[in-house]
Each structure stands twice: as structure tokens, then as C-alpha cells.
Amino acid sequence: MPDEIPRIGLGTWQNKEREPCVDAVLAALDAGYRHIDTAQAYGNERHVGEGLSRSDVPRDEVFVATKLWNNNLSYDESITQDDAYIGAKRSAELLGVDTIDLLYVHWPAEDYGDGTLEALDKLYDEGVIEAAGVSNFTPELLREAYDKLDAPLIANQVETHPLLPQDEMLSVTDELGIDLVAYSPLGRGGVFDVPEIQEVAEKHDVSEAQVSLAWLLERGVKPIPKSADPEHIRDNYGALDLELDDEDIEAIDSIGERERLIDPEFAPDW
Template sequence: MQEFPQLGFGTYKLEDRDECVEAVTTTLDVGYRHIDTAQMYDNEEFIGDALAESDVDRDDIFVATKLDTDNLGYDDVLETAHESADKLGVEIIDLLYVHWPLETYDEDETLRALDEVYEDGLVANIGLSNFRPDQLEAAIDGLAAPVFAHQVEMHPFLQQDDLLAVADEHDHHLVAYSPIARNEVADNDTIADIASEHDVSPAQVALAWLMAKGATPIPKAASPEHIRDNFAAQDLELTDDDVAAIDAIDESHRIVDFDEAPWNHG
């Protein structure tokens, strides 16, 4: 099993086949080795096409997908996990998440099914996404399989200190979606000043900050320019003062929020 790269490529909204295949093949050419998708994105088949077209060895690419909220019943987990593997063109899904603990999520049935696909070898690692800390702790206790990753919105305006602490305590990865807050980071003076000092983009600063915190950002991009710019964040070494300045940003809001979201209940 290959290691889990600390920078990944998100594919949300890449719903056109040609655009998706071009973006993912470019991503792999640039050097990314972690691709993140979801049943909900309706592009798993396109990701599979890109993996097949790429010159990069499949064994060197870490592929993650997520179960739709309609597919969390015991039988649906088993059936659609196999469907996702077929669409992706893989024998083993490197990481399978519960996308949201909503709708058909049932702590007993969903977790039992996850344990089964893990034990059967269809899925190499189990992940959770968008869980409140209490839900996360309950799922960790309910699973026989180890939780490999928890994916949540995380960026300088939503720093997720509590979930970072849970990740450290339970030794799983915290994966950050919307890591540049739909480029709102470019409008923040602190981040813009740090970017100017290092002669890099604000997006690179946000991504480097996340990696410095120990998180795994998965920025989405379509253009080759943005794909390369984001990848270059791995070469940026922020100073302790840079990290502290971003930690101290007095602004907090979510990009992804709705009434039924777990954090708005419980």
C-alpha cells in the first residue's frame, strides 16, 4: 500500500467528462498522487478513464471516494462500493468515506457494512466525513476497522482545532476540503502579506498552513495553471511567525453550510 500523500486533488464539480479527464491527467503529470472523488460528484467513471489514460502507475496513485447519503444502508454500502470500484477501474478502493452522517446513515448498519468491505479487501481504508466530534468518537468506537481519515471543511477561516485534536488522539488523518475557502484567502490581509513576503500566491499560503498543521488539503482546480500553483505549496516553508499569524486570524465562517448539516444539530 502506498503512503497517503499530504496534498491531494479534489474533483467536486468536475462533472464534464472531457474537463474532468483533462484535469486529472494534468494533475497526475504535475505530480499529485492522491485523487479524491465521491459517488455524489457523478464523475467516478471519468476518474477511472483518467487513471487508465495516465502514464502514472496505478499502484502509485491513492484514490478516495465517498458513499452518497442515499447509499448508507447495509446492502447499499456493499452494492455501491462495488459499483464505485468498477467505475474507478480499480480492484481495491484505497479509501472509502461516509460522505455525510445524514439521511440513510445508521450507526449500526452503516458501520457494520464498512467493516465488511474492509474485511473483504474491497476497501483498503475506511474514512468518515463531516462528522461532529461526538459522532466521530461514536463511529470510531463502533467500527472494528481503524478510521484512517476524517474529511471536513478546513481553511484559515475554519481552523477545526477540536477535530485536529481528535485526529491526533486517535491517530487518523484530517483531510481538508475547501482549503482555500473558494479563494477568499486572497482577500485576507494577513495571508496576502505572507504571500507577498514569500513571493507566492495566497492559495499556496493557505495550503502550506494546512500542511504545517498536519492536515491534508485536497484543493480542486480545473486549469493547469491553478493545478500547478496549488502543487507548488509543498515547496513553501512558512515560518513559525507565519503560522502563528494565520492561527490568530479573527474571522470564522463556513463555505459549506445548510440547515441539516450535523453541526447545526446535536
């Protein structure tokens, strides 16, 4: 696996159909992506695995991440059940990998607790995972998991984009020396209609998507934009080559609108 999480990845949420999902993974790897993100809840781990196996890119060059869903968070080593440990091994099998590079807890919900973290430690000790991560955790929950885990905790994946900067969370992840990974980094398309982003995009003759992704990259955040369109996949990857100047950053930082898009009933108290 790469020594660290690559700076940009392909998100696969909602890409459930086999052929579009496999094609998206192949297009991303062909474009240069080396980070593919999925989850048990997406229902596409097998398709992502097929894309990985069909690509000419060697497995050890691709960072593969998936997430434990809420019904797979309990753990009791004395009981054979559908839990975090068994669920993770099933994900590895579906993905067709010997080791999952990064296994997240998708949400701190339902049966999440010390048992979940114990399962992550066991999976790490047995080589089923290379590292642990959490997703949608508050700063307090992140610190607790970081203190309790023996396995390396290397990321918190949260919704973040120019309309939800997550300044406090970024400060905490920087303090702990872990990565902040951004899902919905384009605000589900909401950033395309923001005048400040439109102006920066016009100035550089690039898409609003590239501007938003480049802004996150400048902050040290690692975005995972989702797409099943090869053209969009390639365009998003172009954000790595976009250099925003201080004026651009200041304009985007000045955006006053704030919007959280993902807030299910089982979400923590933000």
C-alpha cells in the first residue's frame, strides 16, 4: 500500500450497478488515482474489487478503504455473529484483497463502542487491515477512539466542502497527526452555484469542481469526490495541478453560506 493516504480518491457512494462501478474504478486508476473508497452500506464492494482486479495498476500501489456499517459494530469474540470482525473479513473477501488498507467505522451509531475498537485492534493484529479510521465522528469521539485504539488511527472522514469548512475538526486532526478525508467535497453540486467559486474558476479557466477540490487540498484535506462519469473523474483529478493564489483562498474563505447536507437521525450531536 502507499505509505500514506493519497491526496485525492474516488468515492463510490450510490454507484451500485456492476458495470458503471467497475468502469469508474478503471477510469480512475487510468487517470492516476491511487485511492479508492467504498463502504459496506454502498453495496458495491464486490464491484470495486472487480475493478481493482481488472486494472493494470498493481494492487500494492492502490490504497483501498471501506467502512463498517452500523449493524456490524458489535463484537464479542466468544460469539459467532455478524459483527465488526466478521463483517470486515467479509469486506476483504468481496474486495478481493488480502488486506484492507483502511477500515473506517462509518458512524458512531447503534452498537458502536469499546467492542468495535477491540475488533479493529484484532483485525490489525491479524493483518486483515493496515490501519483504522473513523467517519462522522465529533472531535470528542475522535479523541476517545484515538486514545483507546492500539491499531493506528489515521483518518476521520467527514462531510466537508467550501460551504462546510470543518475548521474545528481540521484543527483536531492536525493536532493528532491524522488525515481529514472529505466526502461530498463538492457539496453535492452546491458549490457550482457559489459566485466566489465561479469567479475563481473563470479566472483559472477550470471547473468549479476543480476549484473546490483544490481549496480542500490547500487545507491539507484529502477529498474523495464520487463520480461514475469518466470525464468528471478525470476533471476532478486535475485539481491536483491547480494552484490557487492567496486571493483565491481568501475569496473562498469569505463565503458566508453554511450548509450541512448529511445529517441522519442516528448522527452524533454535531
